[in-house]
Amino acid sequence: MKNRYDVVIVGAGPAGIFTALEMLRQGTKQSILIIEKGKAIEKRSCPKHKVGKCVNCKPCNITTGFSGAGAFSDGKLSLSEEVGGDLPSLIGAEYAKTMIDYTDGIYLEFGADPHVEGLGFTEEKKEIRRNAIAAGLKLVDCPIRHLGTEKAQEIYYAIEQYLIDNGVEIEFNRECLNIVIDENETCTGVIVKDKGEEVVIDAGTVVIATGRRGADWLEKLCAEHNIAHQPGTVDIGVRVEVRNEIMERVNNVLYESKLIGYPAPFKNKVRTFCQNPGGFVSQENYDNDLAVVNGHSYKDMKSDNTNLAILVSHNFSTPFNQPIEYAQKVGELTNMLGAGHILVQRFGDILDGKRTWPEELSQSNVKPTLPDAEAGDITAAMPYRAMMNIINFIIAADKVVPGFASYETLLYSPELKFYSNRVKMDKELTTNIKGLHCLGDSSGWTRGLMMASVMGVIMGRKIVENEQK
Ligand SMILES: Cc1cc2nc3c(=O)[nH]c(=O)nc-3n(C[C@H](O)[C@H](O)[C@H](O)COP(=O)(O)OP(=O)(O)OC[C@H]3O[C@@H](n4cnc5c(N)ncnc54)[C@H](O)[C@@H]3O)c2cc1C
Secondary structure, three states: OOOEEEEEEEOOOHHHHHHHHHHHHOOOOOOEEEEOOOOOHHHOOOOHHHHOOOOOOOOOOOOOOOOHHHOOOOOEEEOOOOOOEOHHHHHOHHHHHHHHHHHHHHHHHOOOOOOOEOOOOHHHHHHHHHHHHHOOEEEEOOOEEEOOHHHHHHHHHHHHHHHHHOOOEEEOOOOEEEEEEOOOOEEEEEEEEEOOEEEEEEEEEEEEOOOHHHHHHHHHHHHHHOOOEEOOOEEEEEEEEEEHHHHHHHHHHHOOOEEEEOOOOOOOOEEEEEEEEOOEEEEEEOOOOOEEEEEEOOOOOOOOEEEEEEEEEEOOOOOOOOHHHHHHHHHHHHHHHOOOOOEEEEHHHHHHOOOOOHHHHOOOOOOOOOOOOEEOOHHHOOOHHHHHHHHHHHHHHOOOOOOOOOOOOEEEEEEEEEOOOEEOOOOOOOOOOEOEEEOHHHHOOEOOHHHHHHHHHHHHHHHHHHHOO
């Protein structure tokens, strides 16, 4: 590692790596360093597969390392500009769609499956939409390219090798501690940890792409360096798991049923997210020991269940404007009740006002795919407003997916999505600090693999455009 580069990218998630990749594709001559606090993709592995439970790796191998939260993710590329965050409101929906198609082409070049889920079935789709309308829900059309967890790792490994072979330096196991801002409000570099010492690396351009896990770190940077931002949204919800038979029709026709509703009495936005046919519910651990639930599916290994998230968006303004902290408290309380484990409860028990007991889970058709989830009472920790939104949304969704609101339907908690702290940027992805750009999920503008990758591609192009001026 040298002490000066033209471009320093913090975070080797999709946003960071597609910045470097697109710079190479556009013929850059600039030196590029990527700083990543996790490992190279080929060295990432989650011990849970061997020992059967989460051993709290620091940093977590599931969410850190080359390709970020994307490596072990389900690898579902959403090919619609209506899904994956608010980037289209910044750059324009049409341009966003063009860039999705271009970026999808890059994934194909690196070996993604050419098959796209969710196309065709016009009549069946119409009927599902009719039922959604009758239930007061909006159905969003979103074709999906499903990489699958194993394939996603192969594709990202190929990208990692391509970057290294083409001169991009990647420093793994290296954490960025801060950025350097000079008296002219220009970002001139970053401060990293090197064998216990703090080392400054100078850079002409700094790109922060630290993902969901780096959102609270970036929030601290914004406060310290007056980076213009606004409090964003957090999503609080549950991961729902049902038998595949219940979801069979929507799984076949849509692959992912993206439903949005505003249920009474609160009329907050509630949506489905990250649907995994034949998938597995999983646990993610944040650095502050917060255990949250997630889900993924493999291309070849299938379970008997489908899982998906139901999320309720929360915004705060005054006097309280710390959405991340709010969601963390909900998560901590839920973890406390589960003795550090994810809590699971049957939907019918929630309506009956009772906890679920472990032996009751075995009476159902649906068997939990997260075996170390603790049967209990999620309603003891979930705020009333969020819980009512979720209950009423599930009842409405039952009109689209009969059986969805069954007694045995499993609800896992806490499912938290931290998108907070939206960094204020213009179309050029420029912040109010010269030389500093913020991308991907940590910037608050994206929420998914494709949109984070697209933001990286746009960033890469902008940097090379400026280089060639
Ligand atoms: C289990 C799981 C399943 C998912 N499934 C899907 C899916 O199927 N489809 C989909 O579209 N999205 C999915 N997602 C979300 C998707 O992975 C993210 O939206 C996407 O990875 C965001 O990309 P990013 O580059 O912004 O950030 P990330 O992928 O989070 O990458 C950020 C990187 O920055 C590094 N970093 C953070 N702080 C520092 C620091 N201070 N110094 C150095 N490095 C740092 C991290 O180690 C990480 O590698 C899933 C997420 C998870 C966790």
